Amino acid sequence: MQRFVDLCEIFVLAGHGGPGKIGFRTEKFIPKGGPDGGDGGKGGDVVFVVDTNLNTLRDFTYRLKYHAEDGAQGESGLRSGKGGDNLRIKVPPGTLIRDKDTGDLICDLEKEGEEYIVCKGGKGGRGNNHFKSATNQTPRRADTGMPGEERHLILELKLVADVGLVGYPNAGKSTFLAAVSDAKPKIASYPFTTLTPNLGVVRRDDWQTFTVADIPGIIEGASMGKGLGLQFLRHIQRVRVLCFILDASDPNYEVQFTSLKQELLAYDPTLLNRSELVLFNKLDALDEEGRAEIDAAVNKDMIAISALEKINIDVAVARLWDKLLESKLDSDVAPE
Numbered sequence: 001m002q003r004f005v006d007l008c009e010i011f012v013l014a015g016h017g018g019p020g021k022i023g024f025r026t027e028k029f030i031p032k033g034g035p036d037g038g039d040g041g042k043g044g045d046v047v048f049v050v051d052t053n054l055n056t057l058r059d060f061t062y063r064l065k066y067h068a069e070d071g072a073q074g075e076s077g078l079r080s081g082k083g084g085d086n087l088r089i090k091v092p093p094g095t096l097i098r099d100k101d102t103g104d105l106i107c108d109l110e111k112e113g114e115e116y117i118v119c120k121g122g123k124g125g126r127g128n129n130h131f132k133s134a135t136n137q138t139p140r141r142a143d144t145g146m147p148g149e150e151r152h153l154i155l156e157l158k159l160v161a162d163v164g165l166v167g168y169p170n171a172g173k174s175t176f177l178a179a180v181s182d183a184k185p186k187i188a189s190y191p192f193t194t195l196t197p198n199l200g201v202v203r204r205d206d207w208q209t210f211t212v213a214d215i216p217g218i219i220e221g222a223s224m225g226k227g228l229g230l231q232f233l234r235h236i237q238r239v240r241v242l243c244f245i246l247d248a249s250d251p252n253y254e255v256q257f258t259s260l261k262q263e264l265l266a267y268d269p270t271l272l273n274r275s276e277l278v279l280f281n282k283l284d285a286l287d288e289e290g291r292a293e294i295d296a297a298v299n300k301d302m303i304a305i306s307a308l309e310k311i312n313i314d315v316a317v318a319r320l321w322d323k324l325l326e327s328k329l330d331s332d333v334a335p336e
């Protein structure tokens with residue numbers, strides 16, 4: 001199983017500025033050429049850049065130190081040394097970067113191509129030309145260049161999804177994600193099948209797509225650490241629409257709905273202000289009486305579906321899309 005990594009620590013170091021050059025002109029017919037040592041090149045910066053093809057921080061567990069290139073030494077003829085290349089580190093969208101020593105948030109990278117310079121490269125040292133004076137025409141002195149900035153960082157990933165699926169274990173969240181998106185999550189008939197979040201892209205047509213996050217199941221008492229706890233709720237803190245999935249074939253589904261809401265409230269009360277859609281799943285498994293009960297409950301914010309038999313899936317997707325558009329008007333953030 002691939003490990004999902006959403007928190008890690010690394011050390012980054014920008015390039016050292018190149019040293020200045022000590023040199024003198026030595027051309028023919030110019031016997032006493034003056035100092036002509038060029039300046040050192042600037043050290044490379046450490047830059048973080050969003051790559052939407054990534055969705056975990058796993059790569060950072062293999063390598064803990066990152067160093068941008070140093071600047072080159074200055075050259076004769078007053079030529080500056082070459083600047084060190086910037087080190088561009090790719091991170092998935094939704095990566096928060098903190099300074100480990102101060103705890104301060106440095107940046108929050110969300111959109112494709114977004115980037116941030118976390119450490120600046122050191123300035124190159126001055127060549128000996130700069131040290132020429134009336135009393136010293138042949139300075140044998142140059143700067144060494146400044147060190148690059150360095151930092152211990154904590155990277156934290158919060159998935160950026162439009163819709164978050166919330167439900168008890170075994171309710172059919174992963175089955176729903178598989179039915180609507182390109183994701184292939186593990187599905188099984190026992191609770192806590194999903195141990196790490198899954199992200200899927202729902203494609204209505206070429207330009208209407210949105211992302212859905214499927215997180216591990218939540219049970220009553222999760223805020224006190226029961227089950228897998230609430231740690232994964234951080235991944236749906238940024239969603240615009242919460243989609244509750246209830247197992248309508250379970251006689252306790254109403255009680256479960258109430259406790260899900262209580263757990264969300266305990267974790268982050270603002271989650272309850274999101275736009276919501278409730279899906280009564282496993283419609284296919286209901287007897288006539290159960291069906292009648294669900295039929296009475298459905299309305300524009302509550303739909304009966306079967307994720308397994310793909311009943312009413314299109315209706316659910318259309319409703320999620322409408323809700324995203326409505327919430328877009330509120331927050332003015334467009335669905336991708």
Ligand SMILES: Nc1nc2c(ncn2[C@@H]2O[C@H](COP(=O)(O)OP(=O)(O)OP(=O)(O)O)[C@@H](O)[C@H]2O)c(=O)[nH]1
Nearest residue numbers: 169170171172173174175189192193194217307308
């Ligand atoms: N009859 C019926 N079974 C379903 C339906 N949707 C899901 N299931 C079954 O319910 C079981 C659990 O499905 P999952 O999608 O793994 O449930 P989950 O909510 O992701 O569960 P966790 O990952 O454990 O939280 C599987 O055996 C599915 O086949 C449905 O619409 N009808």
Ligand SMILES: [Mg+2]
Nearest residue numbers: 173174193194
């Ligand atoms: Mg699952």
